[in-house]
Amino acid sequence: SIIADDSNPSLYTNRAMARIRLGLYDSAISDCHESLKLSGGNLKAYFILSQCQLAIKDFDGALQSALQAHRLCVETNDKSLGPVTNQVLRCKKERWEDMEKRRIREGQELENEVIAIMERERDEMLATCDNDLDKNQVIEEWNHKIDVLRATFEKSRAASEKKREVPDWAIDEITFAIMVDPVVTKTGKSYERASIMEHLRRHPTDPLTREPLYPHELRPNIQLREACREFLEQNGWAVDW
Template identity: 25%
Template sequence: MAADGGVARQAELRRIEGNACFYKARFGAAIDCYTEAIALCPDVAVYWMNRGLCHFRRKDWAKVEEDSRKALALDDTLVKGHYMLGCALLRKEECALAIKELEKALDLLKSSNSRDKMAEDIWEVLAKAKYLDWEKHSTQRVWKIQNLKEACENALQEHHFLSGTLTEDSVGPTNEYSEQRKLLSEVFTNAILADTPGDVPDYLCCQITFEIFRDPVITPSGVTYERAILLEHLRKVGNFDPVTREPLKEHQLVPNLAIKEAVQAYLKEHSWAYRSN
């Protein structure tokens, strides 16, 4: 037991030395220290996390993924582990897997009731991942819809031809065929428009940033803002509502759950709206 304790203390000293190197941006030296700590105590998740963070700063994404996975295998509650793994997966354009990891990171922050600034960093990468995922699948959907439209038009034409309401010698289609073809065109046009980028409704956007809400809060004056942006205003500009100029303190802010639910519903149907973030 004494030997085990000595090894653990030695590993911890290497971690502390690594931290000192990290804060001086000496990432290579920090990696060496964390690697030694891992060799001594491979079952300590934070050693893998710290080394992964060095690789993160170096943008060595393959090693970020490797160390993050090792850390999470030991402790699945590491917010930074899921965040860094999500970033690494996004670099590989594995958007769906990246989204899963980033959402797990946000869920862990919410469950801990943390107001950590890291939530903003996670949301920014998550928004990018969701937009890229939409962009990738949107192109595929439009192509499939167009092919399906052509198949339906051909089937409709064949149906009228076989039923005798449309012949090869006809100068033009019958009224019934014309109306059905027009209706068919409208259906497919609406299907494409539903997945086409447009303007996000004003009531879903912050009046300061004009971007879609992430964490909306309402003031006693009845104005809704993005929490992080409003808190920054209170700290740097003054304790007053930016729009009404009424006195305002942080403890007076109340989450606007109705708007938050509306945003979530809108984003679920219009993933392209993540683009503005």
């Protein structure tokens, strides 16, 4: 079909979806880019592109593509906002987990390097000792230093390796940020006040149901606001999530 009509962006996204099922992610990514060249506002192309980038662990690219798809959803009031929102959250989660794994690995490598340096210094001092008494003293002193270092790294690791995860209830599904001043709609769904107000300025409808929704119908979610505040106090890292 593409050979017969290479100017149809939908043909490229359709082929990209087929290639995803075959695990041909690089080829699928190429198809998405071709589709976007023909139609820069192609929501489907960005959505598929994000899935492919996530599969090859291009976490930053996947997140940016998902955010582009979300932006187009909001601008066009598209009904696929739910799946696109889930893709954005999935990208953020996997990106964070990858960063955590890298941080842990780099910390372990640093610990090993420092201990190796200390062991070399210990061995150099041992080579200058004239008797067993001096050698035993050097060994005892340096082994104690190494044990203290290991304990320090382990203590730091135990504190930092606690599962860092932002609960779904704290996330605003319009901006994907932690909510600070959540409000609740008629259907019981909560959003950050600023983001839902901005949405209503463009589209006076409920983001989920598409039913009419007006600012005066929003109500403060005081309980959720307090929960978000407590979460941020205990998890300062989540501010830049």
